[in-house]
Amino acid sequence: MNYNGLTGKVVTPGDPEYNLARQEYNEAIDAYPAAIIYCFNPCDVANAILWSREHDIKLRVRSGGHNYEGYSTGTNKLVIDITCMNGMIVDTADDTVEIQAGTRLLPLYERLYQCGYAFPGGTCPTVAISGLVLGGGIGLSTRYLGLTTDSLIEAEMVDACGNQLTVNHYCNPELFWALRGAGGGNFGVVTSYKFKLLKQVNQITLIRLRWDNNIPARIQFLRIWQDWLLCLDRRLSAFGGIYKLGAWMNAFFYGSPHEARQILAPLLYIPRLTLEYIESVPFIDAIKMIGADYPKREAFQQVGRFVYEHLRQDELENLIYIIDNAPSDRNSSIRVYSLGGAIRDTETNATAFFYRHANYIMAITTSWESKEEAPVHEEWVKAGFNYIYTITRGAYVNFPYNQTPNYECNYYGEHIRRLMHIKQEYDPHNIFSFPQSIKPSL
Numbered sequence: 001m002n003y004n005g006l007t008g009k010v011v012t013p014g015d016p017e018y019n020l021a022r023q024e025y026n027e028a029i030d031a032y033p034a035a036i037i038y039c040f041n042p043c044d045v046a047n048a049i050l051w052s053r054e055h056d057i058k059l060r061v062r063s064g065g066h067n068y069e070g071y072s073t074g075t076n077k078l079v080i081d082i083t084c085m086n087g088m089i090v091d092t093a094d095d096t097v098e099i100q101a102g103t104r105l106l107p108l109y110e111r112l113y114q115c116g117y118a119f120p121g122g123t124c125p126t127v128a129i130s131g132l133v134l135g136g137g138i139g140l141s142t143r144y145l146g147l148t149t150d151s152l153i154e155a156e157m158v159d160a161c162g163n164q165l166t167v168n169h170y171c172n173p174e175l176f177w178a179l180r181g182a183g184g185g186n187f188g189v190v191t192s193y194k195f196k197l198l199k200q201v202n203q204i205t206l207i208r209l210r211w212d213n214n215i216p217a218r219i220q221f222l223r224i225w226q227d228w229l230l231c232l233d234r235r236l237s238a239f240g241g242i243y244k245l246g247a248w249m250n251a252f253f254y255g256s257p258h259e260a261r262q263i264l265a266p267l268l269y270i271p272r273l274t275l276e277y278i279e280s281v282p283f284i285d286a287i288k289m290i291g292a293d294y295p296k297r298e299a300f301q302q303v304g305r306f307v308y309e310h311l312r313q314d315e316l317e318n319l320i321y322i323i324d325n326a327p328s329d330r331n332s333s334i335r336v337y338s339l340g341g342a343i344r345d346t347e348t349n350a351t352a353f354f355y356r357h358a359n360y361i362m363a364i365t366t367s368w369e370s371k372e373e374a375p376v377h378e379e380w381v382k383a384g385f386n387y388i389y390t391i392t393r394g395a396y397v398n399f400p401y402n403q404t405p406n407y408e409c410n411y412y413g414e415h416i417r418r419l420m421h422i423k424q425e426y427d428p429h430n431i432f433s434f435p436q437s438i439k440p441s442l
């Protein structure tokens, strides 16, 4: 193949680093791209888009490579990789930061913390800003500071013709609307972002609760969680879950440990806690302690959907039945991610993120060690998904699942029509496509 015209660093199947370069975070993804082009600036990105069109080789866009279904890579595709574009400029005078699109979350948190800021990002240190913010972005500061995408004030994007666009409320405003919740891989390659920084922070309260080897705690946790969340102080955001042997919850609270204990009282009443950590720590330490839970890479499947309704006892029992039949004692779980609070300060129609009024996200997830185990785990997720589908309303595009029926409506609800028009305007030839991408309107 002739790679003339590509600029940046090209890695092809014959190169020694190809095997490493083709890997995604999810080890279950096993794609063999035609080439991977590491871009260093927007011109490299534009050249890659034009090269792929000229050679009729489909492209995929990759930043952190954490998409669950591997939509940032593909066999015989050109992968446009942005990870080398990872600079940041913080402006403390007007409380903003410019972040290049390949920046991963831990260096981002560290740099901002040095300047005194918290940031409403996610919990995994190696997820990149791009996939996170373009799909919404939830984490342990979300109820207090909003979705990651709610802090976005501008983006630079290279479109399907290789043009560099500035995207904000005034330039390309419809595209700006679309990028905030539906931007991942659909409209162009974003090369940098500008965010408003919302809060100066030093200490926060880190909360870690576990009920290990405590089977009754599981249903109690789910029952209390859904009521507790409804009038929860917005300074507290939490991720938790149940597994075969127990339950857990991690949270950040922007207040004192003493106040946190009072807020947590209903959960602390669940008997036989095996870990009760409620301590004031520097924000960055809290980020690192939660981040340390993630393996470097793993083979897994996960799907997440939005919960609006109060679940009845029989529905909670069905979830327990699913977890009792999980393929792994420790690595299979049903997880819950708090929403509400500041997410609802933004109007539903103000950005493409549709499910602003959900109470929380429920995900089913499992990971495995060897390829042979995969089918059993995938079957379990499918069966669990089929049930969870009936008690939830839509799906979080950053927790995608290739078996989701009518995925456009599931990810984007009533916003899908508007998104298809924007797609038609910016990418009428569907250059940016993947198995669950937005199609141009006819």
Ligand SMILES: Cc1cc2nc3c(=O)[nH]c(=O)nc-3n(C[C@H](O)[C@H](O)[C@H](O)COP(=O)(O)OP(=O)(O)OC[C@H]3O[C@@H](n4cnc5c(N)ncnc54)[C@H](O)[C@@H]3O)c2cc1C
Pocket: 025, 060, 061, 062, 063, 064, 065, 066, 067, 068, 071, 072, 082, 101, 121, 122, 123, 124, 126, 127, 128, 129, 130, 131, 132, 134, 135, 136, 137, 138, 139, 183, 184, 185, 186, 188, 189, 190, 191, 294, 398, 399
């Ligand atoms: C271990 C783990 C923990 C996670 N924790 C959280 C969490 O706490 N909160 C949360 O909200 N989500 C979380 N996620 C989900 C995560 O937000 C998504 O997987 C996200 O899309 C990953 O972004 P990425 O850039 O790392 O991945 P990639 O796979 O590189 O990209 C994801 C999608 O965005 C597109 N894309 C990437 N870069 C660009 C770009 N520059 N321009 C346009 N499109 C682009 C890709 O084509 C792909 O469709 C987690 C995922 C994992 C695997």
